[in-house]
Amino acid sequence: MTTPWADPACPRDDRVEALLAEMTLEEKLAQLGSAWPGVERVSGNVAPMQDVFARQTEFASASKNGLGHLTRPFGTRPVEPSEGARRLAAMQRELMDNTRLGIPAIAHEECLTGFTSYRATVFPTALAWAATFSPGLVERMAHAIGSSMRRVGVHQGLSPVLDVVRDYRWGRVEETLGEDPYLVATTGSAYVRGLESAGIIATLKHFAGYSASKGARNHAPVSMGPREFADVILPPFETAIRDGGARSVMNSYADVDGVPAGADPSLLTRLLREDWGFEGTVVSDYWSIAFLRTMHRIAATDGEAGARALEAGIDVELPDTLAYGEPLAELVRSGTVSEDLVDRAVRRVLRQKADLGLLDADFAPEVDTEEPIDFDPPSHRAIARELAEQSIVLLSNRDGLLPLASSTTSIALVGPCADDPNAFFGCYSFPNHVLPHHPGYDNGIETLSLLKAVTIELPATRITYEQGCPVKDIDRSGFDAAVEQARRADVCVAVVGDRAGLFGRGTSGEGCDAEDLSLPGVQDELVEALLATGTPVVLLVVSGRPYALGAYADRAAAVVQAFFPGEEGGTALAGMLSGRVTPSGKLPLQVPRNGGGQPSTYLHAPLGGNSEGVSNLDPTPAYPFGHGLSYTEFAYTGLSLSSSEIPTDGEVEISCLVRNTGDLPGAEVVQLYTADPVALLPRPILQLNGFARVYLAAGEEQRVTFRLHTDLLAYTGPDLRRIVEPGEITVMIGASSTDVRLRDTLRLTGALRTVGHRRVLHTATEID
Template identity: 35%
Template sequence: MEKYKDPNVPVEERVEDLLSRMTLEEKAAQLCGDLAASFIKDGKLDKDLLREKFKDGHGRFTQYSLVGLVDPEQIAKITNEVQDYFVNETRLGIPVALQSENLCGYPAKGGTLFPAQINLGCTWEPELAEQMSHIIGQESRAVGITSAMSPVIDVSTDPRWGRTYETYGEDPYLVSQFGINYVRGMQAEGVSCIAKHFLGYASTQGGLNTAQARINDRELYEVYATPFEAADKEAGLGGMMANYGEIDGQPVIANKKIARTLLRDTMGFKGMLTSDGAAVLKLFNFYKLSRTYEEAGLLAKLGGCDTEIPVGAAFRHLPEYVRAGKLDEALLDESVRRILKIKFDMGLFENPYADISALSNAMNDPEKEKLSREIAGRSLVLLKNNGTLPLKKETKLAVIGPHADSLRYPVSGYTYPAYIEMLSAGAAGSQTTFGGIADEQKKLETENKKKGNLPKGPFATMYDMFSAEDKAKLNDMNQVLRGMGAKSLREVLSERTEVVYAEGCKITAPSKDGFADAVKAAEEADAVVMALGGNCGWVNVTGGEGKDRQYLDLPGVQQELLEAVTAVGKPVIVILYGPGVFAVNWADEHCDAIIEAFMPGQHAASAVSDVLFGDINPSGKLTMSVPRSAGQVPIFYNHRTGSGYQSGADAATAAAIFSGGYVDGKSDPLYKFGHGLSYTSFEIADLEAPEEAPTDGTVRVSCTVRNTGDRSGAETVQLYTNFFGAHVTRPVMSLAGFRKVELAPGESKKVVFDLKLSQLGYYNEDMEFVVEPGDLTVMVGDASDRIAEKKTVILTGEKTNVLGKRSYTCETEVL
């Protein structure tokens, strides 16, 4: 037996043995992606196509879950046929990685659908991420998928960006905690994670997708790289996906300073760096960095990119550059090592096949649905409440708005329903903004423009896999969603109380024809529930990939509808749905209660209903600041001292000439980071911390939290820090730890934080990554703007260099 085939041999030795046997073409093949459409003909797998296109083996097939939109058994059988070819018919028998987007669930038939990741973040319970990703990983592995292009651990600082809902928010510590837990759960199931998008993707100019990001070297590492490094060091992250966009003149995949010096030398990452979908192609046709597509592949490889997806049409030519002396074969080898190691680590050589006999017990079931419902309920954020909530059981409700009777709108993008919409629209020739597949479709159209017959593109090829009956089922979105247990808010509330319904208006349409019915419904009710906001996906949506915003107002005529209904004089509760936040200044002033729901998934209606009537005491907290207007953007709580709304803005001080605030509005956000109300009340007190600590030590901080109300509830105790003593500006405050605590009425508990000071490292004026002596203020509260107590700890001793020795998690204990 060859050494690389022996599971008892250490992985590193197996990798080297296999690498030593590979030709240039076989090495390059491992660095290439492709779509399942490449081996589908007339709706079926064609092994002759596999033999023709992939005789040297292959790295990965991406967006592979599209094969399973109709039936998990269908995708499992195709998995086994595909792997049979690569294992038994290629020279070296290297299995192929099958890859999907697993952000909110295995996105195909039989997968458990979970709320948007912004919802998950709002729970402030990272352990739920691990529980969720275990399920996603187990279902994915059951059909043969071993690579997940998730989680999204971008630090998101611009709410105009359409992909905000995929992230966990604006704070690097909180994002790190969710990323660590997500990766742990997924990879424990034999599915390697590709965290994205390295680096700075969510902080672009104008909030535009793939636009330039102006981020300095300090912030690149201190803020944006931290979640990626944390997921690597604490969870063994397998791979990262490079940001499409440009930083300092070069897109990340061709930027040696980022993809090599920062990622490999500073961060010490040993895993794979993949392109985003068609990012190599974009070097050529979008950013104009190369004269040919093939040259773009060379630039990406030299820059530090390991793989090209969705189709490795440029990376296939890398052997030519090796032979021409323009590319060192060692650069090819470094990438092949990373790819092979992941395949060995995930057990792909020992177990490349799907177990079809176990499939029926491996997919979605009622127990898994419980977790999805739990996350939905615990994610809702009560932004405002004047005492109207919770509602009394006999309250007659008017349920109004474009979201009131929709099954689809509470479900996010990058999910099974969104994939159905995208594939159907793409097959019909409609434009979609799905990166990668849409680019391949456009490339095909461009290359064949002058030919009479345009060959089928990837959308149509994949869609042909399904029968006419299957297509009809997929095109009935309500049927798909009901099959996943979805009900509308109108339906669920009607099961609890008397409801008068009126749509009022569409999400974006200008018509006000429904206003009269909405006003009439409000007049007939005791209270009004306004279900408003946006929707998400790739087709006809207000937010998503390539769907960014100029304004943060409610879409269409929804604001006018809200004002017309509120004028009736009944109590009004606003439920906000969609992939991003809204600047609801008027609603905050005139409405009685506001709940930020984002996109809780198929169980949204039951979660919202339970909060409205008090069966769930809301405990969600915002993970991003909500601006009063787009003119405040970027606005985030942890801005640098001397910049931003906490640095003298609106204060009558001598510094007002420098930071006096806006002349046409307030400077602070409408809702602050960490904000979220409850139906009970809490008190955080008894802060304890040492007088001093060495710079290489640990600071133990403790406080008590007490439920001072008459309902059971959960409060998230938040630990913040501020440091004075650096010769570079530092954030006014930074989240350093948090813990959600369940408390009965009158009950109190002690929360203990063990904060390793190596977690607080920063670049000093000499670009040394250090912890320095000075004054560390520790603060505890229930939101960034509601600090209950604070204390200063003197850090003593010499500066301590913590590069390569950072801590990422503040251990907590509840006593």
């Protein structure tokens, strides 16, 4: 006879209550814990403090009372897809057959640049997704990622990262979607929809404030006022929950104004659940509960740390069970911690397991492995190529050197990123995240370096290559050979930037923070030496963060930015050089002018803008937010507002005509900005409130219409309420935050209005 909780015909909550009533305290706590089988055999950290906290525990012992989560069964070491599926199914079968209640675990994996597994497609990094300004394409990518994961029995993905960039020196900038909360919210929500549509639980990271650490140092404290926190940091998370349907949230390691996120009930319960209505699970970032004891020092024991986290609202401890096991059980038995708190979290976990089908009597973990499992099918590579092509940002193109003329007979390809396909991968790609700990394995996927891709793209052109210098090491021994090759060539393509890694093993990635924004190592010196040859230099930056390029803006023949464009990056960049690909990416953050100066993001109020005689430092960027050139030109005309005056709870249609005035087809990202010239508090000089990517044939014209609701103009006022106030708003449409082509004034009428959490979060667009 089927028990009530295993009957899918019963209402979900009834099933959960029936199962909860059957559980012992130990079985309940087991559902709040996790196990990471095999992590002790990894040589080198793939998570912070792994060497300190990882334990050698037999799976049977770790799961004797059941298990909430299985941690990274594919993403810990190289395993062939079919073999990985069989191993995961075997662990699930062991849980089902050898525990009293037989409840399977939720298996989670990283999936920021694709399924972080051997032989899986490596898509561009999140910063590259943002540069496309194409949420629909990002949604397609996420669905593809989720489909691969679900195919082999994975249920939850630890993505996307919704941290808004506040300082470009932070190592994890590559994982973000840039510095604008609207762009982050819109693109991040698209990723969530794609992943969730494939049946994978999306996990929003890192809630909240992680990216605003002091000095851009990983895990550093955050000093931020409540208005900035509410207006910049929180909107992407709220949007991804309400519009994206995210079912999980991961806490931040950081403390904000002295309060660690992992022990903050005002954040994890009152705001997240009571105000926003979130009904999913909150999972801890890896070992963040233990960090309440070891790093934040607000608990004396693991049990006390677990109690603080559980009370705040963390439901599941990842990646292993340190605090939510026996240490917490002792406090519950003694009456120090209420078992009601345990039950609250267990209900949330069991609801998700019911939704995933894991409680059903007929659930079987085995998957079909008779047919080969392809984690990198042609359809995924096609999406990766499209993303890579659309993410390339042409920053400058003096005298129209690009695309390279057919008369170009020789190219000197120089730089540490020119002949390394892994230079195109982010730190959470399997080749850069896991394979460095497993020498002897190839990447498991077909990848082309830029050198190989250009050689294929331009078979009639003589291509020479010199590394010049390493990415990171102080080594100038290759300068002379590189300079000689540049002198002999018609054009020199200098390929510089980053190598992604973890915890100091790279120049970009988790734990790879930068002291300043000069190119790593001696790469700036190499670029200067190449410029001095007199040969036209195309400066191609392949990186995970923006580096200071002000010194080259007027000296390089062209400057190109690529944010880790993934496995198809070489082919995409080669196509951009030849002209087969017309660049259309736009900057999701600014490119600074000088390495030592840390410009504010483009969202600064007037006080944070140009020095205007009050300082000797110029904070303006070399290239602004939203900037990106094309091989064709676009004209903007015909700005129209459906009304010049609307109430503070109204909506207005704002439209313009965009024409491709050049000779080539191309895509333009039409950007809608607004500004509040006089407000109760200082407001940003301008702020993105809508965008549309428009593909136009040569000579073609289309009308772009934005439906802007006044909720998008709200901000946190003097009394910390979100408000829309009456008065004049400047409406601007243009090609970047500094290239405004059209502007008008909109007047808001009526009373000052308080805006709640059911506000409009998105500006709808139409193209016709």
